[in-house]
Amino acid sequence: MEIAIGSDHAGYELKRQIIEHLIQKGVEVKDFGSYSTERCDYPVYGYKVAKAVASGECEKGILICGTGVGISLAANKVKGIRAVVCSEPYSAQLSRRHNNTNVLALGARVVGSELARMIVDCWLEAEYEGGRHQKRIDMIAEIENDEFDI
Numbered sequence: 001m002e003i004a005i006g007s008d009h010a011g012y013e014l015k016r017q018i019i020e021h022l023i024q025k026g027v028e029v030k031d032f033g034s035y036s037t038e039r040c041d042y043p044v045y046g047y048k049v050a051k052a053v054a055s056g057e058c059e060k061g062i063l064i065c066g067t068g069v070g071i072s073l074a075a076n077k078v079k080g081i082r083a084v085v086c087s088e089p090y091s092a093q094l095s096r097r098h099n100n101t102n103v104l105a106l107g108a109r110v111v112g113s114e115l116a117r118m119i120v121d122c123w124l125e126a127e128y129e130g131g132r133h134q135k136r137i138d139m140i141a142e143i144e145n146d147e148f149d150i
């Protein structure tokens, strides 16, 4: 499994720690930047990671900005991306099991690094359950394609 990871300047330090954590777990990581704490624009990194996931280059993505909000909004504009911003493990796990999220966003100014690691672990370990949830995922895709007929 290869994980795409990206952050803006606000998320850079937490990104570094999450990369280290993932490498220790034996997870392959592809870092799409940013590569310093120099001020930059979160949509750039949200887009790069989302594209890597949507194209199949990477299986899942992790994004970090100050709140996780801006970078997840940017990622969710890429077709096929279901990005969730989480600040606790329960939603992270359920977002995989029920919503088949393929990008996790974290707020470096919201969660500490211990909690962030726990959220990442729960999210990566949880499996999508399919079944009754698939119909709703399909509906989201229909909205994305402007084909939602209700």
Ligand code: RB5
Pocket: 008, 010, 011, 042, 065, 066, 067, 068, 069, 070, 071
């Ligand atoms: C940068 O200051 C901050 O706005 C950004 O990291 C993020 O929190 C936006 O949603």
